[in-house]
Amino acid sequence: MSITAKAGDILVVGAGPTGLATACTLLQHGVECRVVDRRGGPASEPKALILWSGALEILRRIGVAGQLRDRSLALAGASYWSRGRQVGAVRFGALEGTAFPAPLCVPQSVTESVLYERLLELGGQVDWSTEATGLCTVPPGGGATAEVTLAARRGERTEELAPRYLIAADGAHSRVREAVGISFEGGSYARDFLLGDGEYGGRLPEDEVQYHLTPHGVLVVVPLPGGGHRVFFDREPVGETLPPDERELQRHLDERGPSGWSLERTWWRSTFRVHTKVAATFRRGGVFLAGDAAHCHSPAGGQGLNTGVQDGFDLGWKLAAVARGAAPELLDSYETERRPAALRALRNSDRQTRLWMLRSGPRRTVRDLVLTLATRSGALDRKLVPELAQIAPDLTSSPAVPGDLDAVGGARPAPGPRPEAGRRLPDTAWEPLAGTRTRTAHGFLAAGRHALLVVTSGTPTGTAADTAGRLLRSVRQSPLAAQIDVLLLAGRDGDGVAEGGAEPGVRYAVAVESEPLFTRWAPDAPLVLYVRPDGVTAAFATATRWRELLRHVPTVRPDTGTEDAGTGADAASEPAPAAGARRGSDGA
Template sequence: MTQTDTVLIVGAGPTGLTTACTLLQHGVDCRVIDRRKGPASEPKALILWSGALEVLRRIDVADALEKRSLPLSGASYWSNGRRTGGVRFGALADTAFPHPLCVPQSVTEGVLYDRLLRLGGDVEWDTELAEVQITDPASSARGDGGLASSNVSVTLSVPGTGSPAPFSPHWLVGADGTHSKVREAAGISFEGSTYARDFLLGDGEFSGGLPEGEAQYHLTPEGVLVVVPLPGGGHRVFFDRDATGEVRPPSDEDLQKLLTARGPKGWRVDSTWWRSTFRVHTKVAGTFRAGPVFLAGDAAHCHSPAGGQGLNTGVQDGFNLGWKLAAVIHGADPALLDSYEAERRPAALRALRNSDRQTRLWMLRSGPKRVLRDTLLKVATATGALDRKIVPELAQLDPGLESSPAVPGALPKTDPRGTTSTTNATGTKNARRPRLLRPGVRLPDTPWQPLHGTGAPSLHEFLAAGRHALLVVQGGSADLADATAREAAELAARSPVGSQTDVVLLTDHRPRGGWDASAPYARAVDVGRKLTALAEAEQRPLVIYVRPDGAVGAWSSHPDLTLLAAGVSVLGAAVESVA
């Protein structure tokens, strides 16, 4: 068995490419196929929000995307020709990406594909999944993680070979869109509904003073007009209409009629370079996993385009699945994969509800309901409620993983009920940890001064590599902190993810006597004191396991770090090696 035979990814859109890049960065080769003849040329989805951008930074493509994007300053809502409300972008705290970026999907795919090639991967274009057979799906629960023998058999239709090509991957990832063959072969339902409206859009050049820095939603009794400025010039216009069954793209004349009826006076279509007519579905797969088969992106959930949630949710699916598959392939507990659906299906449902709610607000036809909607928009804008509520939901920065089985929290557990309290050196329980150490919560950023082994000026810069991390936070003597950091580094090195794990010691001041520059861990001064303040009360070091997605997985102030490792699936094998 070769590593290339381990994972087959069907679909080389943003979700499939993110999954593949994540696997490669974590030391696992994979095979990627796509029935298209090459990367996408159609712009399709436009908006990248903060949560997805942080994921894309972890696979080293965010900078390239920023250079080819247009930051949006906000969105406004219009009714009866008057502005009824709006949200401001750019106020999101604690992220390197406070603004959503307007980037055509074709650009996002192209940048991800270039990254895949640089990582040593490739896509087998014009290659189709002809047949799939899945046997013994329960084998994913075996101690070997299903790697002892393959329980997936696929047949690929490869151009120029003259005959189908059989292949037996150990894991199959369906990132092949709303009409997923992988989902169908696994017998997974796709539950939901279809809006009884056609949707039309056009990208091109327009005149008459269309907005340059914000998205606009013009809500009329006949339907919606959405206008989004594009990077490099031009705009996208988007409309809904009564369903006709017509599948041909709208003409420029069609777009002009709708623009005249719903937009401000004087807006004109000069020329278009892409037009499309489509139906919108709101559906979610009954399960995201069937044994060795996983669904991600549009194969697992499809959304209204309202709020630009689909692509963003799919990118986060791909990263979540990628690092977990890599850890299990390297030897971590296969139960880690159970957390994929536990984490990503609720996230997809939240995004789906969000986009569905916005779409239904667009479609209000009744006069009284429209008046009520417009009034609520005015009040929510004036009070700042739209900014506080809507923007964080759309940004998808909060992973919402508190109930995930992959975030055990405080370790070792001192309460049989599994509370998040710990026991200090005197044997008494401490108060509950503050929010920043709640299991599954994304760690807030804190500035630090790098001293050795890292050049990162802050916690988020350090975590932007998208690797596992053990943060050793000094509490008590410097000698004890150094000894704990050394033990943490040794433990990490013995773990299945040793080559993908970073260890850093955070101190509250620069050591007067210097430090060991040959130590197997990095060292930095916690200038912001967000983390070192937590360890002061313990009078012993605090060790925090941070997942590749920046979420808190577990922590411990117990002197026996093997008890921490035993509770974290990606580190657990380190305990066995010294048992």
Template sequence: MKRRYDNTDTVLIVGAGPTGLTTACTLLQHGVECRIVDRRKGPASEPKALILWSGALEVLKRIDAAECLVNRSLPLSGASYWSGGKRAGQVRFGSLADTAFPRPLCVPQSVTESVLYQRLLKLGGQVEWNTELTDVRLIGDSAEGSVSVTVESPGQSAPALLAPRWLVGADGTHSKVRAATGIAFQGSTYARDFLLGDGEFSGNLPKDEAQYHLTPEGVLVVVPLPGGGHRVFFDRDATGEVRPLSDDDLQELLTARGPRGWTLRSTWWRSTFRVHTRVAAAFRSGPVFLAGDAAHCHSPAGGQGLNTGVQDGFNLGWKLAAVSRGADPALLDSYEAERRPAALRALRNSDRQTKLWMLREGPKRVLRDTVLKVASATGALDRKMVPDLAQLDPGLESSPAVPGRLPAPAGKNAPAGKNARGAKSVLRPGLRLPDTRWQALSGTLSTSLHELLAAGRHTLLVLQNGACTVDGERTARQAADLAARSAVAAQTDVLLLTGRAPADEQDYSAPYARAVETGRQLTALAGPGQDPLVIYVRPDGAVGAWSSHLDLPRLADGVSVLGLAVGRAA
């Protein structure tokens, strides 16, 4: 007999890996309760994925999990490609601008999950371990449809029937949630086995860079691990054998493909697996959403899978939280519009690298090595490959949730930023604003834009060129009033940023923060003599919309969390 629970669960998350935990932490941080279940007995102990890139680290900072991970990680200085025993190419990390994380970090997935789990507990959440999803039923296929879920755990006398408002499938590549919705998992499988081992080695192995040794027989990837040791990674013809290789087998491959003198002493983890490249045909079916490996799976090349999943979780989490608080439900339509293209980009990046590894024919190998040498010498690898892998640019220009510039009413000044110097490259819908430093005057302790945005909240920036005027104060007060009446009032910051400090004493009781920009990079967008410019910045740091006029309801109409509908203003 099934026991029916009251419909008190706004969000049910299936899967407590990095994606599910990120989703849950985001919801809780935005004040929305959720329930998370996992069929495992506890957090993962296997190291699995290793690399955290800048985009995912910024997300983890927004949920206050990044610092612990930084302290338990190994920053990587670069990656090098070797062919015929010689270095054919090199990529240097550390040159990414406008981020607190210019280098990728090597962190075993077990550590990432442990840190996220501890953050979840601190936020008041918990995971119902040893609880398995056994049935999902959709009633209606529209956004207004409903879902019922059955879960079982050994301690229950009978299966539990749940009726959450939304169901998030973060339950991996063999997702039961995805299967229940009938969403196709489109893609292919490499005709290769992939073999890895984490352990201790002797010889001159790299200390802070990843190495790719590209041989006619296959690839050897070597990555140093935090705390000592290395991971070695190989491919071979598919055999159907899933048994992990012995240490002797790994040493045989290491001798055949690596430099002389590299010797395996011992391993503490070994694995054999097949690699699939697949993306779900849809990331949503009515009240059901897919995220992480349930929505996309990748080759391990470039470390894209976990990073993409973490960003899925944050994107979905803050949107579900906003709609739970009363924002327009159409905001949820933007989840697939934003994250599926991101997953496809990540898949293409990892697929290109994997195919680079697997070149076997002589002429193609020579061409590959030549291209790597030229691209390294000219810096093209650094300029192109690193930003793509880092996933800092969210690529949201076509999203319905970033209306961009909103037109002023008749008779008002033209929207500032249209002709302002640098506006074309700085102020675009869906892009991250560049960091800028300021002197805080009141209402905030942050000293820069990115430090303010790292809190992962909604933000209204009121920019005024030059010193603060009555118009600037009035606009900031109106923006604060708008925020206070919005669905996300408790998760919204308002900041008045000016180019010069005011001459008069500040009103410290104002319902918004004040700061003076040091370099005047953003305040210049307002334009001299024009109305203050108001920019809505999403919790992920992306520009949502802006308007230079004082008619703030127009801005609210174009931003779901502030007012009415998602969509581009006419």
């Protein structure tokens, strides 16, 4: 049986966390896709354990962070031990401006199952036992960019597809990456790594990760949600990859751990080789690499899955925008933004792994001293934790971040503080008046949609209300209108805002900032900001330049009517979904 799909289809190869995050994001933005995986069903192996703040904020936008938090263990910190004594420590939980100040321990199998349930809830599905058996790229000029043969593993049928866009989320041994000829650059550690999840006797840590750095090698101990621990070791390669037996695990535990620790039983054991590689490019035509297909890391710091989930969300919302009419050039920003993030995560995990492997001599002494001094000064907390959390991206050089349009247009920017384009929008508290129940900026943005914020230091009336109305009128002409929220944030209440809501007919959200933060950006005239679905401020301009700002919002085209085509209330008088109302308090 042979079926030819439409050229406009989006195909996701791989239904791990990265592929599922991509597909869920596309579906949330109203764009269908097909997901295939050569496995017979969702993973049962726990594999990766740690979810950091940056990935958790993305998972919140996808709508699964609450379920993951319920099935997780919050980690309080990490400690480093050498020669039987603690030489360093990092405390978690102090990150500011996020709903996830500490990392969560969640087995990868749980993350996958929650994302899979979300995919089904959104109307998607996965074609299990289906793999891409052949792939060839099509020369530019045609509607499709790739031809793929999909074969059901049981051999019932094959399908010939010609997707316009293909997302390779099929792991470190990606067949798609190999088929399109993208090199995977890097190397492998000359050590085997083995682990065992199970129950252990003795006083193992209850809420922190421990690193025991010994002449025999490293011992990593991670407490698991629901009880038990993971122990993780390195060893000399022995030429096989069979899982270690419990006697070997106990032998390494005796060599490297505190006295009295004993293995009682295990429910999962694994041996593997660690690679540190990154693809030479994350894109070739309409084929995109994401997650382990684009980069693979040491498990140190738990960076791999976190980076992959963020790849998937970034690619998902951009593909959705292009599929609904945005300029295809938006996709050029995927590699510009995500490859540097992958390289940072790779360098971070590689640096930690090499510290693990120092076994004796002066370098080990120096390492222990540096850890001790960095802990006492607080430098370890200040530098290491934000790096691992991946919560503060610098996208100032991205083509998807136009920045300060007043400065670009030659106008004189207002004096005083200004937003930071290319940076994650900071959080601020507000009192909701209409169109939203959220009480913070991050709660409003947790919906994962595009957002237009009209900020005024005055009341939510007059020019600010008129601008918000005009924005909403133009937004309604967009194919992605349901994925764009408009909010008017004022510095103080006004006569036009009745108790418990805005004046009749207004359909954009209205709030009053509790303490001046955003409203300081507009001391004399309203300011309009475009915030991307990932919470990054992409562009801003004074209200008089709202039409120019809309040209930088994917799929939105400014109203071609006259400047005085209706007041804010008139422009917003047609029924429309209340901005941000799809979520509860704080968007959780």
